[in-house]
Amino acid sequence: MSLPEKGRDIEELLAEISRLKQDDLPVRGGKVTAYVYDTGRPEVHEAAARAYFEMLEVNTLDPTAFPSVVEMEKQVVGAVAELLGGGSGIFTSGGTESIMLAVKAARDARPVGGRPRMAVPVTAHPAFHKAAHYLGVAVDAVPVDPVTFRASVAAVEEAITEDTVLVVASAPSYPQGVVDPVAEIAAAASARGVLCHVDACVGGWLLPWLREAGARVPPFDLSVPGVTSLSCDLHKFGYSPKGASVVLFADPALRRKAYFASASWPGYTVINATVQSSKSAGPLGGAWATFQALGREGYLELGRATLAAARRLREGIAGIPGLRVLGDPESALVAFGSDEVDVFVLSDEARKRGWFLQPQLSYAGIPANIHITVTGVTLRGVEAMLEVIAESAEAARERGPAALPEGLVDLVAGLDLDALDDAAFGELAAAVGVDLGGSGQPEMAVVNAVLDALPADRREAVLIRFLSVIYA
Numbered sequence: 001m002s003l004p005e006k007g008r009d010i011e012e013l014l015a016e017i018s019r020l021k022q023d024d025l026p027v028r029g030g031k032v033t034a035y036v037y038d039t040g041r042p043e044v045h046e047a048a049a050r051a052y053f054e055m056l057e058v059n060t061l062d063p064t065a066f067p068s069v070v071e072m073e074k075q076v077v078g079a080v081a082e083l084l085g086g087g088s089g090i091f092t093s094g095g096t097e098s099i100m101l102a103v104k105a106a107r108d109a110r111p112v113g114g115r116p117r118m119a120v121p122v123t124a125h126p127a128f129h130k131a132a133h134y135l136g137v138a139v140d141a142v143p144v145d146p147v148t149f150r151a152s153v154a155a156v157e158e159a160i161t162e163d164t165v166l167v168v169a170s171a172p173s174y175p176q177g178v179v180d181p182v183a184e185i186a187a188a189a190s191a192r193g194v195l196c197h198v199d200a201c202v203g204g205w206l207l208p209w210l211r212e213a214g215a216r217v218p219p220f221d222l223s224v225p226g227v228t229s230l231s232c233d234l235h236k237f238g239y240s241p242k243g244a245s246v247v248l249f250a251d252p253a254l255r256r257k258a259y260f261a262s263a264s265w266p267g268y269t270v271i272n273a274t275v276q277s278s279k280s281a282g283p284l285g286g287a288w289a290t291f292q293a294l295g296r297e298g299y300l301e302l303g304r305a306t307l308a309a310a311r312r313l314r315e316g317i318a319g320i321p322g323l324r325v326l327g328d329p330e331s332a333l334v335a336f337g338s339d340e341v342d343v344f345v346l347s348d349e350a351r352k353r354g355w356f357l358q359p360q361l362s363y364a365g366i367p368a369n370i371h372i373t374v375t376g377v378t379l380r381g382v383e384a385m386l387e388v389i390a391e392s393a394e395a396a397r398e399r400g401p402a403a404l405p406e407g408l409v410d411l412v413a414g415l416d417l418d419a420l421d422d423a424a425f426g427e428l429a430a431a432v433g434v435d436l437g438g439s440g441q442p443e444m445a446v447v448n449a450v451l452d453a454l455p456a457d458r459r460e461a462v463l464i465r466f467l468s469v470i471y472a
């Protein structure tokens, strides 16, 4: 596409957007069990969209110019703090940015002699690795229990050094949906004078409602002694439009360490609470309106439906021959694996039937599996979902494991990626039957099987190349 010579009509543009989106997965309806969060109540999403649009052109860069931003942010952050044990917070664009700010605050709050380090369970989100990479912090990986998938407290204690600035626990971790032993980890950190961040990006706006609906949820928020910061994404179980998360700090002095100001240039004064500087207030408006449209009652009802769906799903999957649920998740995330069928083939089979079930690669001794995020809308389609899982498992059993061209894994493992340009990489992929330029919903089993057979650093190199090729 190039820039059109003359401006075009809006109706034509909307038609074109519809066409561009025709191969996208559906964002509503519950058949896509990752990436999107549907309440099943269109009027709530409509309220958020209208508020988003209303705030779209407001720039949060200067809070003195747009006081609406300060008021709205205080209300949203205040509601999150009220539910999650207090503290003062910042509205951010998502989990990654919330985590980035928590890591920055920890790094700057406690200068250490050597390179700052953080202890991160292997099941914690890669946002911690990204923050570490961007902020010059080293990561000490902490193993998890191979049966429960919860971080080992003894291993956290062992990982803490003189230079550790932050210890991480997840509530829950995404891969298996289990809550780390937050109280024990926070106590271990506090005993060594180290800060502790709870990544409740998924669980912050979910677990309290599940608990109220009858689930067994251990304490995980800022009321737990030793927890010094917490992230809670509103664009996940807050059901807000994307670009919405809150990071809370137990102490306003720690929050100040997340801020950034610069007067080192001759332009306007820069004071930023977030990584982004100029940014739309649309997501803040969307989050504010979603809170208002649902209220406590709405979230509790969604929590009840989510809990019922997650229980039914776990029980139903356990009854499908060859499949087993991993761990005993307290949350609404369910992962299942199999020793009998190739889960990557199963995922492709589900996709053919119109459902997206997210494949997860094996890592740190945890087998490859399928991940499902249960949301407010899942309950009404949970029996259909179970039928699709059962049918797809049967089809995957008949098809057998993904057939990899002989020598492909060794070839990819040994590739000198620096010596290949994007075009050559694309051709190589095509030669072994992987069409990186294809449209529609692709079969991914071969790609996943190859990635699964590679070590993590090799997977990363290949994935970066893949991104570069699809944006060529």
Ligand SMILES: Cc1ncc(COP(=O)(O)O)c(C=O)c1O
Pocket (backbone or CB within 6 Å): 093, 094, 095, 096, 097, 125, 127, 170, 172, 173, 174, 199, 201, 202, 233
């Ligand atoms: C536990 C957890 N933390 C952090 C993140 C990162 O969130 P985002 O994609 O909003 O940056 C995710 C995303 O799935 C997550 O599951």
